[in-house]
Every structure is written in structure tokens, then in C-alpha cells.
Amino acid sequence: MVIKFIPHLRVLSPSLPVTGFPSMKPGRTICFNGSIPVLNRVFPFKLKFLGLSPYFNGKLITRSLSTRPSRPRSRASSEFTPKIRGDVRVSKSLIEDEAELSDWVGELRTDSFRGRLTSEDEELDADRQRNRVRSSDRKRNGVSVKWRRESEFDNFRESSKRETRGNFGDSISRKSRFSKRFDSELEDEDSDDDGEEDDESYSSRKSRGVKREKTKMDSRRGKRNERGLGSRNAGSGRRMGLGRKSNFHEEEDTDASEEEKGREMKGLENFLSEEDSDINAAAEDDYIILRKKASSALGLEKDADQTVTPRSSQGKSESYLSETRFDQISISPLSLKGIKDAGYEKMTVVQEATLPVILKGKDVLAKAKTGTGKTVAFLLPSIEIVSKLPPVDRDVKRPPIHVLVICPTRELAIQAASEAKKLLKYHPSIGVQVVIGGTRLALEQKNLQAKPCQILVATPGRLRDHLENTAGFATKLMGVKVLVLDEADRLLAMGFRKDIERIIAAVPKHRQTLLFSATVPDEVHQICHIALKRDHEFINTVQEGTEDTHSLVRQVHMVAPLDKQFSLLYVLLKEHIADDVDYKVLVFCTTAMVTKLVADVLREMNLNVREIHSRKSQSYRTRVSDEFRKSKGLILVTSDVSARGVDYPDVTLVLQVGMPSDREQYIHRLGRTGRKGKEGQGILLLAPWEENFLSCVKDLPITKAPLPSLDPETKKKVGRALSNVEMKTKESAYQAWLGYYNSDKNIGRDKYRLVELANEFSRSMGLDNPPAIPKLVLSKMGLRNIPGLRVR
Numbered sequence: 001m002v003i004k005f006i007p008h009l010r011v012l013s014p015s016l017p018v019t020g021f022p023s024m025k026p027g028r029t030i031c032f033n034g035s036i037p038v039l040n041r042v043f044p045f046k047l048k049f050l051g052l053s054p055y056f057n058g059k060l061i062t063r064s065l066s067t068r069p070s071r072p073r074s075r076a077s078s079e080f081t082p083k084i085r086g087d088v089r090v091s092k093s094l095i096e097d098e099a100e101l102s103d104w105v106g107e108l109r110t111d112s113f114r115g116r117l118t119s120e121d122e123e124l125d126a127d128r129q130r131n132r133v134r135s136s137d138r139k140r141n142g143v144s145v146k147w148r149r150e151s152e153f154d155n156f157r158e159s160s161k162r163e164t165r166g167n168f169g170d171s172i173s174r175k176s177r178f179s180k181r182f183d184s185e186l187e188d189e190d191s192d193d194d195g196e197e198d199d200e201s202y203s204s205r206k207s208r209g210v211k212r213e214k215t216k217m218d219s220r221r222g223k224r225n226e227r228g229l230g231s232r233n234a235g236s237g238r239r240m241g242l243g244r245k246s247n248f249h250e251e252e253d254t255d256a257s258e259e260e261k262g263r264e265m266k267g268l269e270n271f272l273s274e275e276d277s278d279i280n281a282a283a284e285d286d287y288i289i290l291r292k293k294a295s296s297a298l299g300l301e302k303d304a305d306q307t308v309t310p311r312s313s314q315g316k317s318e319s320y321l322s323e324t325r326f327d328q329i330s331i332s333p334l335s336l337k338g339i340k341d342a343g344y345e346k347m348t349v350v351q352e353a354t355l356p357v358i359l360k361g362k363d364v365l366a367k368a369k370t371g372t373g374k375t376v377a378f379l380l381p382s383i384e385i386v387s388k389l390p391p392v393d394r395d396v397k398r399p400p401i402h403v404l405v406i407c408p409t410r411e412l413a414i415q416a417a418s419e420a421k422k423l424l425k426y427h428p429s430i431g432v433q434v435v436i437g438g439t440r441l442a443l444e445q446k447n448l449q450a451k452p453c454q455i456l457v458a459t460p461g462r463l464r465d466h467l468e469n470t471a472g473f474a475t476k477l478m479g480v481k482v483l484v485l486d487e488a489d490r491l492l493a494m495g496f497r498k499d500i501e502r503i504i505a506a507v508p509k510h511r512q513t514l515l516f517s518a519t520v521p522d523e524v525h526q527i528c529h530i531a532l533k534r535d536h537e538f539i540n541t542v543q544e545g546t547e548d549t550h551s552l553v554r555q556v557h558m559v560a561p562l563d564k565q566f567s568l569l570y571v572l573l574k575e576h577i578a579d580d581v582d583y584k585v586l587v588f589c590t591t592a593m594v595t596k597l598v599a600d601v602l603r604e605m606n607l608n609v610r611e612i613h614s615r616k617s618q619s620y621r622t623r624v625s626d627e628f629r630k631s632k633g634l635i636l637v638t639s640d641v642s643a644r645g646v647d648y649p650d651v652t653l654v655l656q657v658g659m660p661s662d663r664e665q666y667i668h669r670l671g672r673t674g675r676k677g678k679e680g681q682g683i684l685l686l687a688p689w690e691e692n693f694l695s696c697v698k699d700l701p702i703t704k705a706p707l708p709s710l711d712p713e714t715k716k717k718v719g720r721a722l723s724n725v726e727m728k729t730k731e732s733a734y735q736a737w738l739g740y741y742n743s744d745k746n747i748g749r750d751k752y753r754l755v756e757l758a759n760e761f762s763r764s765m766g767l768d769n770p771p772a773i774p775k776l777v778l779s780k781m782g783l784r785n786i787p788g789l790r791v792r
């Protein structure tokens with residue numbers, strides 16, 4: 001039996017008294033539209049968005065982009081190839097585009113080391129320490145939740161009020177006192193709790209944990225089973241992301257074409273060596289309630305007998321905003337100005353919950369629904385921490401990087417750096433830079449050398465590349481005080497694990513680590529010790545008993561054979577477009593090459609389509625991503641490079657074609673709509689043999705929708721479009737499709753059946769004979785000599 005050491009866990013109180021500021025509820029307009037048959041059948045309640053703040057000016061962007069042919073990724077272009085520098089391995093056109101990107105990235109920095117004003121957080125911190133009431137105040141409710149009545153947050157805000165009245169000058173000595181205490185607090189932490197810890201020390205720690213926690217865990221397990229949580233997860237281990245040794249998708253953005261190529265080849269081997277993870281269910285029950293105000297902020301209300309009822313279930317929407325304004329808390333005036341300029345007034349629930357804990361120096365694992373402001377939640381305190389560090393001497397040859405943010409995709413890294421830039425507007429001495437794959441390493445090296453970079457946002461592969469190839473980079477990383485893993489569950493999954501372990505080994509042991517995601521499967525609790533200290537806090541803002549998805553996002557699934565799916569996709573899109581003139585749709589496909597195929601087909605059918613996936617150059621991806629962000633009336637066909645974190649405002653529909661790789665990916669893809677408390681729609685289109693996937697998401701409110709009828713004209717139109725798509729695209733899509741489903745535990749198990757299904761897919765593309773596949777590829781996939789395959 002594997003017994004996991006239990007960290008401090010926290011959950012926002014669903015039932016403590018609601019006091020304080022009047023809630024700021026967004027205005028809400030409900031608009032029924034009965035004119036469109038299919039979508040209204042699918043989404044009978046056509047709620048329009050809650051109006052919070054307009055994101056864009058409503059202009060229909062008609063600029064067409066040049067879609068350059070996708071660049072084949074060669075071994076030589078791999079960013080994992082340490083000896084070959086980026087400037088050698090990119091094409092001329094790409095270099096030009098990269099210069100554009102580099103200009104943009106260059107704009108992210110600030111230019112001088114001047115000016116430094118801080119708040120007096122060290123006193124505030126001491127106040128919080130003194131006032132903190134610990135386990136004496138805890139009690140349990142009916143679902144095994146430990147309560148902390150004394151609100152840490154109340155103290156924090158009380159102190160903040162004093163702070164904001166205080167004098168922000170004379171801060172240098174306070175700053176250094178703060179940093180000293182900050183450092184020593186970190187030193188006090190259990191020293192073996194870091195990424196360099198080996199298995200042996202982890203085992204011994206686990207056994208210590210057993211002694212301390214065993215009795216509790218046994219009783220928790222009982223309670224957990226009683227309330228139906230014993231199943232651990234709605235889906236099998238296969239579906240839980242972390243259980244997979246590797247995902248066999250081209251588009252998982254590891255910043256390494258080498259690795260991508262490897263995954264294309266290795267689906268089967270990886271599947272065979274998949275870990276069978278044993279999940280310790282007990283940990284989840286060790287909740288500690290953080291503070292009272294969250295109950296209000298989370299949209300919770302108490303009835304007379306103290307039972308908590310979510311407002312959403314009372315017919316109202318849940319709010320992602322808390323009751324607390326940024327100007328009520330202790331952050332530096334410079335950050336406050338940046339926040340104001342960014343248009344943020346109230347903190348979101350996750351920001352309110354995590355900020356005081358992070359500023360106290362604790363490691364944090366935070367879970368909050370998609371689109372609820374997690375980026376600011378980790379950036380703002382990180383900036384505060386940097387702003388309080390003593391200024392670095394201009395003569396220092398390799399100025400330290402203080403905050404390192406890791407994101408799983410390039411788009412997400414660019415977005416996080418852009419958010420940081422907004423918050424840093426009035427911090428002229430703090431620079432942020434981004435290092436991501438697909439751009440010139442040499443250019444990044446030059447920027448790192450020449451411009452301030454206290455905050456670095458990176459994708460894992462490129463960061464490793466810098467560690468191996470950029471002179472002095474390792475020294476700069478030794479200055480890291482805060483390490484952030486955004487989309488932590490993804491980064492800790494097998495596809496990224498080696499890179500992350502290498503990165504953790506390269507930053508100081510005595511640092512603060514922040515893990516954020518909208519999904520925290522049980523396996524993350526099991527393995528987060530590689531990054532987090534043992535006494536880290538788990539802050540969960542998803543209230544007990546509610547789904548990980550937003551209640552205002554209507555979710556349906558449809559089941560249709562492959563030969564109907566192109567037509568169905570077209571009809572569903574047409575219906576949506578007719579229904580909503582401001583449509584903005586994301587169509588998720590299983591692999592990069594299938595994404596290209598679907599985009600080509602829809603384009604041939606005169607829909608306004610863009611595509612984004614790992615086979616496109618980074619400059620193209622950045623351009624398309626920016627265009628989609630600003631546009632209405634556009635469909636973005638995408639692989640999973642857009643699944644996580646990307647903040648496209650006002651997406652009206654997320655359509656997933658084919659089953660996602662796991663439950664988490666479904667939630668993150670769906671989370672591109674319904675952001676910031678708005679309404680959205682999600683359709684999952686499955687083939688009959690993919691229906692098993694639904695068992696992984698059975699706790700989510702996904703209803704089955706009837707299929708819209710397909711007229712012969714549509715079928716003809718689709719047939720014509722398919723015949724216009726290049727043969728090469730179909731061949732690549734077929735091979736990628738085969739690889740994707742081969743890596744699926746259920747479908748890939750029966751190779752004969754797999755090939756039959758692949759050939760059904762081939763026929764759905766209008767091909768009489770399946771495309772031939774190179775022998776080597778087939779043998780890597782474990783598919784040699786399977787009848788129905790054509791070899792070349």
C-alpha cells in the first residue's frame with residue numbers, strides 16, 4: 001500500500017458567515033433566441049454573456065493571413081539538440097518573423113534599474129504571524145472538513161488598511177529585513193523537500209508521514225467512501241493525464257521537435273510502460289478553511305440551518321470575483337497603479353485566497369476554475385516579492401533571475417509575460433522576458449545579456465536549452481526566489497517531467513514554489529513533492545460538491561460515425577454562426593495533422609477559419625493567436641496547443657472533435673469559453689467507439705444531444721471540399737490519427753480493431769485505399785504485419 005504524506009490542505013469556506021463588502025455582481029442579460037433549430041435543441045437556454053467589461057471593439061477582422069506551408073520538423077531543428085544553435089537551424093523567412101516576435105518580446109522589458117518604492121509588508125507579515133490562530137479553532141463539518149474560524153485573511157486585510165495609511169518611503173532597510181526573514185523562513189523549512197530529493201529520502205519521509213497521519217487517514221478514507229469519493233476519479237488512471245508516461249500527440253508543446261517526433265514513434269512503448277498509479281484518497285479530506293469572506297465571493301449562501309447552498313444552484317450565477325478590492329490589501333502603490341490601469345478593481349476569488357499565503361512565504365498548490373485570474377494570482381505576489389529585494393548592483397556580471405514562471409505552451413508563456421508587463425507598468429526597475437521554443441536562441445541569449453530580467457517566463461524545453469547552451473544562465477537561475485509552475489498538473493505529467501526535474505535541480509533549494517491549475521488530479525498530490533515543500537498549502541477554490549467546469553457553460557455530447565463527422569461539424573458551425581453574429585469558435589482536434597486536415601476542409605467550405613498547431617512556425621502561431629484574441633466572426637481550428645491557459649475573450653463555442661487525451665484536457669479545452677463568469681457552449685463530438693470516454697467525465701453536466709439532420713446537399717459539399725484537400729495532408733492526418741489512438745489504452749489494445757477504425761477514418765476523408773505508412777513508423781508503433789495497413 002502506498003501511503004502519501006499529507007500536506008496542509010486548504011479549501012475556501014463554504015459555510016462561514018458572510019460579512020463585509022457588498023457583493024459586486026455583474027449585470028446579467030438573458031436573451032432567448034428561438035430561431036435556430038439545431039443549436040436551440042442543443043442549448044435550449046440561450047443565455048447571453050454577463051456583461052462585465054468589453055474586451056474588444058467588435059470589429060470584424062477580415063485581414064487574411066498567409067498560410068505558409070508547414071515546415072517539416074527535422075532532427076536538426078530540434079531544440080533539444082544542444083550543439084545546434086537556433087540561428088543556424090531556422091529558415092530565412094522564419095528569422096524575419098522571429099525578428100518581429102523578438103521586437104514584441106523586447107517590449108516586455110523595462111529599461112532601468114531606477115526607482116524603488118515598497119510597502120511595509122514585513123510588519124504586516126509579523127502581524128499575520130502573531131494573529132494567526134491555528135488548529136485550536138478547527139472543527140469538522142459533515143464532510144470531513146477542518147474549519148479555521150479565525151480568518152487569516154481578515155488579519156491580512158486589517159493590517160492592509162493600516163498599511164495603506166502608512167508611509168511607503170524609507171523602505172530599504174525594511175526591505176532587507178523582509179528579505180532576510182523571507183530567506184530564513186525558507187531555510188526553516190524541511191530541507192529535503194525539494195526537487196533534488198531522491199527516491200530514498202522520499203520513502204523515508206513517507207514513512208514519517210505514515211506515523212504522523214495514519215489514524216487520521218484511515219478515518220478519512222471511511223468518510224470519503226461514505227460520500228462517494230472513494231472512486232478516486234470518474235475515469236480510469238489512463239485518463240488522468242499523469243498516469244500516462246507520455247502523450248502521443250504531435251502538438252503537446254514541449255518545445256522540442258525531437259521529442260515530438262519521438263512521441264509519434266513511441267506511442268505503443270509508452271503505453272506499455274504506463275505507470276499504474278496508486279492514489280492516496282485520504283489527502284483530499286484534510287481541508288482547512290481559509291477565511292470567511294470566500295463563502296460570499298464563491299457565490300455561497302447559508303440557510304437557517306447553516307447548510308451552504310451555492311448561489312448558482314439557487315438560480316443565480318457564481319461569481320469569480322471576491323468582495324475585496326485591490327486597494328484594500330497591502331501591495332505596493334506601484335503594483336496598485338498597474339492593476340488599476342489593467343482595469344482590475346476587485347480581486348478574483350483565487351487571488352484573494354492565495355495572495356496572503358504567498359506573501360507569507362508559503363509554498364502553494366492552488367486549484368481554481370478556468371478563466372478566474374490565476375495568472376495575476378501568482379504574478380502579483382511574485383512581483384511584490386521581487387520589489388522588496390535589495391536592488392542588484394549594476395556591475396554584477398550576471399544579474400539574477402528572481403522569479404521563474406514555467407508554462408507548458410508558448411502561447412501561454414507569451415500571455416503570462418504580457419500580463420506581467422501590465423502589472424509592472426510602474427515598476428521601471430523590474431524586467432520580464434520570455435524564452436520559448438520556435439524562436440532564435442541567440443536572440444534570447446542577447447536579450448538576457450542586455451536587458452533586465454528579474455522575471456523570466458519560459459517553456460520547459462527552451463529553458464533547458466538555455467541551461468545547456470547559454471553562458472552564465474545557470475548562475476542567473478541561482479537567484480530564483482520564486483518558481484511558478486502554471487498548469488502544474490500538465491508540467492508534472494510524464495511528458496514534461498524530466499525537463500521539470502532538471503529545472504528544479506537548477507534553481508535553489510531554498511525558494512518558494514507555486515503550483516497553479518484548474519485541475520489537480522489525485523496524482524498531483526502524490527508527486528507534487530518534487531517541487532513543493534512538505535508544509536505547502538493546498539488552496540482549492542472549487543467549492544465542495546460542485547463541478548470543475550462552469551455552470552454557465554452548457555455542455556453536450558453527440559455520437560456519430562466518422563463518415564458523418566465532417567458534415568456534422570459543418571452543420572453545427574453553420575448553425576452557430578447563424579445564431580450568433582459575434583461567433584468566436586474553437587474547434588479542438590486530436591493531433592496537429594488532423595487539425596490541418598479539418599481546417600483545410602472547413603476553409604474549402606468557405607468558413608472563416610484559422611488554424612494553429614505545433615507544425616506551424618511560432619511567428620505564425622503568435623500572429624494567428626493575436627488575431628483570434630481580437631476578432632469576432634472567426635473559427636480557430638486547433639490542436640491542444642490552445643487547450644490550456646490561453647485567454648481568448650468571448651469565445652462563444654468550444655467544439656471538441658474526437659475524444660480528448662484525458663479528463664483534464666476536456667476541462668481545459670472547454671475552459672476557453674465561459675471565462676470571467678460569462679456564458680459559453682461546449683460540444684463534444686465522439687465516434688461510437690469513443691463513448692467510453694464519457695465515463696471519465698460522468699461527474700460533469702454533459703448531456704447527450706440529438707444529431708442534427710444532414711441534407712444531401714451538405715454531404716455533397718463536404719465531399720467536394722474533401723476532394724480539394726491535398727493528398728499529403730490526408731496521408732499525414734491518417735498517420736497521426738493512427739498514432740493518437742494507438743496510444744490510447746483501450747483503443748490501442750486491439751491492433752486489428754485499431755487498423756479497422758483508422759481505415760474508417762481514411763474512408764471518411766474520401767479515400768478508397770488507406771495511405772501507405774513507412775515501415776519504420778509502423779514498427780515503432782508496434783503495427784507491423786497488421787492486416788489492412790499499407791506499407792511503404
Ligand SMILES: Nc1ncnc2c1ncn2[C@@H]1O[C@H](COP(=O)(O)OP(=O)(O)OP(=O)(O)O)[C@@H](O)[C@H]1O
Binds near residue numbers: 347370371374517
Ligand atoms: N481581478 C481581476 N478582475 C477582473 N479581471 C481579471 C482579474 N484578474 C484577472 N482578470 C482577467 O481574467 C481573465 C482570465 O484570467 P487568467 O487567464 O489568468 O485565468 P486562469 O484562471 O489562469 O485561466 P486558465 O485556467 O484557463 O488558465 C484574463 O482576461 C485576466 O486579464
